[in-house]
Amino acid sequence: xxxxxxxxxxxxxxxxxxxxxxxxxxxxxxxxxxxxxxxxxxxxxxxxxxxxxxxxxxxxxxxxxxxxxxxxxxxxxxxxxxxxxxxxxxxxxxxxxxxxxxxxxxxxxxxxxxx
Amino acid sequence: xxxxxxxxxxxxxxxxxxxxxxxxxxxxxxxxxxxxxxxxxxxxxxxxxxxxxxxxxxxxxxxxxxxxxxxxxxxxxxxxxxxxxxxxxxxxxxxxxxxxxxxxxxxxxxxxxx
Numbered sequence: 001x002x003x004x005x006x007x008x009x010x011x012x013x014x015x016x017x018x019x020x021x022x023x024x025x026x027x028x029x030x031x032x033x034x035x036x037x038x039x040x041x042x043x044x045x046x047x048x049x050x051x052x053x054x055x056x057x058x059x060x061x062x063x064x065x066x067x068x069x070x071x072x073x074x075x076x077x078x079x080x081x082x083x084x085x086x087x088x089x090x091x092x093x094x095x096x097x098x099x100x101x102x103x104x105x106x107x108x109x110x111x112x113x114x115x
Numbered sequence: 116x117x118x119x120x121x122x123x124x125x126x127x128x129x130x131x132x133x134x135x136x137x138x139x140x141x142x143x144x145x146x147x148x149x150x151x152x153x154x155x156x157x158x159x160x161x162x163x164x165x166x167x168x169x170x171x172x173x174x175x176x177x178x179x180x181x182x183x184x185x186x187x188x189x190x191x192x193x194x195x196x197x198x199x200x201x202x203x204x205x206x207x208x209x210x211x212x213x214x215x216x217x218x219x220x221x222x223x224x225x226x227x228x229x
Contacts, residue, residue, distance in 0.1 A: 042219030
């Protein structure tokens with residue numbers, strides 16, 4: 001069974017440019033998470049989806065970040081415009097349901113470098 | 116509010132020595148606690164979790180952790196380190212604030228010396 005797939009794995013852009021990350025969760029997983037991981041830190045939740053509904057986006061900087069999961073399967077996270085401070089690893093995870101009894105499976109992440 | 120503190124951003128042990136990675140949590144209610152491992156350029160992988168059953172939790176790769184309520188700790192141990200254990204380890208707690216959210220510690224990088 002394939003794990004969580006993310007693309008691209010690496011992205012280098014100049015500041016003020018837009019960028020998008022794509023995530024395909026494990027088949028059948030209804031819950032999808034986007035996390036931000038700064039260097040030397042643990043992941044921080046940006047947004048969580050239950051099917052196609054964003055149920056927790058309180059930590060998503062909505063002035064420049066947006067996300068969608070239109071059909072409740074794969075998801076896209078976008079930054080427009082990117083800033084130097086956005087350089088980080090963006091992790092996607094999925095689980096069968098929400099709550100601590102459901103294991104989160106993580107993708108390898110997209111490493112973003114903003115110059 | 117719930118939070119997680121990992122003591123020591125770096126830990127170095129010799130191969131075959133005991134591994135001890137420390138984690139303390141703050142929680143107003145019984146927590147759900149986790150340890151994850153992250154190898155370079157990979158996502159996080161669950162090592163083990165505590166969900167209010169047995170206080171000593173066994174995980175994969177020979178790791179285990181003990182939940183101590185009196186000390187608000189959930190330290191990760193392994194009796195004998197292997198070179199392949201070198202990685203970043205994250206302690207995490209899940210809180211319920213109108214929906215479950217997982218809070219991660221800052222991580223501890225484990226180095227294993229030959």
